[in-house]
Amino acid sequence: MCTMIMHKAPVAGFGKGADGWFDMSQANVSWDHPFHAPEEHALNIDFVNEAYGPCARVAVELSVEGARQLVETIQTVLAEAESRGLVQTGDSQTGDSLTGDP
Amino acid sequence: MYSTDQYEGMLAETVVMRGANGDPVQAYFARPLGAGPFPGMVLAHHMPGWDEWYREATRRFAHHGYAALSPNLYARYGHGSPEDVAAAARAEGGVPDDVAAADLEAAMKYLRALPNVSGKIGVFGTCSGGRHAVLVASRVAGFDAVVDCWGGGVVMDDDQITPQRPVAPIDYTAGLNCPVLGLFGEEDHSPTTAEVARHEEALKQHGKTYEFHMYEDAGHGFFYYHRPSYRQEQAVDGWEKIWSFLGRTLA
Numbered sequence: 613m614c615t616m617i618m619h620k621a622p623v624a625g626f627g628k629g630a631d632g633w634f635d636m637s638q639a640n641v642s643w644d645h646p647f648h649a650p651e652e653h654a655l656n657i658d659f660v661n662e663a664y665g666p667c668a669r670v671a672v673e674l675s676v677e678g679a680r681q682l683v684e685t686i687q688t689v690l691a692e693a694e695s696r697g698l699v700q701t702g703d704s705q706t707g708d709s710l711t712g713d714p
Numbered sequence: 715m716y717s718t719d720q721y722e723g724m725l726a727e728t729v730v731m732r733g734a735n736g737d738p739v740q741a742y743f744a745r746p747l748g749a750g751p752f753p754g755m756v757l758a759h760h761m762p763g764w765d766e767w768y769r770e771a772t773r774r775f776a777h778h779g780y781a782a783l784s785p786n787l788y789a790r791y792g793h794g795s796p797e798d799v800a801a802a803a804r805a806e807g808g809v810p811d812d813v814a815a816a817d818l819e820a821a822m823k824y825l826r827a828l829p830n831v832s833g834k835i836g837v838f839g840t841c842s843g844g845r846h847a848v849l850v851a852s853r854v855a856g857f858d859a860v861v862d863c864w865g866g867g868v869v870m871d872d873d874q875i876t877p878q879r880p881v882a883p884i885d886y887t888a889g890l891n892c893p894v895l896g897l898f899g900e901e902d903h904s905p906t907t908a909e910v911a912r913h914e915e916a917l918k919q920h921g922k923t924y925e926f927h928m929y930e931d932a933g934h935g936f937f938y939y940h941r942p943s944y945r946q947e948q949a950v951d952g953w954e955k956i957w958s959f960l961g962r963t964l965a
Contacts, residue, residue, distance in 0.1 A: 614761050614842055614866040614904050616876055618804060630795075640805040645761050645841070645934075647797045650942040652903060652934050658801045666802040667794040 615653065618642040627659045627670035634668050637661045646673035655679035723747030724776050726769075731824045733785060734816030741785040741821060742769055744776035750830030753964035756821040756857075757784035758814070758839030758846040760935075763800030764788060767938060775838070778957060780964075781831045785821045787814050787846070808842065810878040811849060818850040822857060834858045834964040836892075838956070839865060841935065845883055848894070852886035859963035860894045861956055864934055866904030869912045887916045893923040895959040897952045899932030899945075927955060 623639040636659045646654035655678075659670040674682065693699045716722065726744035733739035742764075746752055755775045759768040764786040775782035787809050791802040803809055818837060825831045836859035839847035844865020851857040867874065870882035894917065898910050905913070907928065917924045929936065929948040936945040937952060 616807065616867075616874060616879070618807060620805065640801070642804055644804060647762055647800070652943065656801075656804075658805065660801075660805070662802070662805075665794065666792040666798040669798050669801055671797075671801065 615644045649673035733820045734813045739789040743783045744773045745781035751832035752781045754825035754831045754835035755780040755782045756837045758843035760841035760843045763796035765796035783821045785817045807878045814846045815850045819854045849883040852890040862896045869909040896926040901933035
């Protein structure tokens with residue numbers, strides 16, 4: 613790791629990795645060398661469940677603009693869903709309790 | 715340089731050595747066939763992990779007459795694809811300096827104990843591996859040459875200090891006891907040209923032997939033929955400088 617810019621966020625949900633769906637527990641967000649994106653650095657997000665080992669990973673490597681757009685879009689979608697009464701209070705807690713087999 | 719009528723053979727395989735804290739650490743070991751004695755090279759892999767490029771680089775050193783050993787510095791983050799394991803290491807802020815240095819020291823001692831390895835051993839690294847190469851050769855006796863290819867983080871400001879990387883390698887410069895070859899690109903963001911200049915100044919101040927080459931129209935990772943960062947002309951020249959440097963320092 614060269615930049616050392618990395619933050620972790622607890623994220624409940626499911627991701628589809630190389631071996632199928634697994635329940636993820638965390639998103640590791642970094643600005644560092646990407647493995648695939650043709651750039652020196654990228655905004656990398658690894659959705660992982662460390663309990664299942666390093667292969668339980670869903671990876672994205674985003675451009676700066678793409679990452680900012682993604683953040684805005686997520687907020688927009690959540691706000692719209694909330695405004696239509698589709699997000700119930702406590703859904704985030706419900707999400708935290710999601711479980712599944714790796 | 716070899717000639718077309720000479721015998722050439724190579725053995726390349728995975729071995730297990732004892733690394734930091736006595737942990738079993740897998741290493742890729744490529745060496746010429748024959749009684750030797752061959753000079754040794756330890757390879758410190760880059761941030762993207764113990765991957766195919768490092769296998770190829772290890773065999774390349776063997777092809778040029780070196781017993782080359784590349785330990786998996788991410789051995790403690792589980793097994794899987796090099797990318798997945800590297801991502802796990804990244805999530806923990808990278809491999810701790812003490813662990814990387816101890817693993818590379820163990821690799822040096824592994825080579826030094828072999829009957830067909832000469833008494834001369836160098837260390838090569840790119841990216842974070844370049845930093846690790848400088849670090850271990852500055853902290854540990856027993857290396858005879860360092861090849862630092864665009865190692866970012868040799869120079870660290872206070873806000874870059876972390877529990878994994880508590881001391882900037884440049885601060886160990888007084889302890890360096892072997893020549894350094896540094897290959898860098900002007901367009902690199904880590905290390906920047908200013909950081910390379912600071913490193914060079916420290917080497918000068920401490921009276922160390924070094925040669926630095928700053929390539930134009932090159933950035934981070936200009937040897938990596940599988941990345942857009944590849945620069946053919948600079949990479950060919952860089953490899954030639956490595957063989958020349960090691961031919962002089964490990965003879």
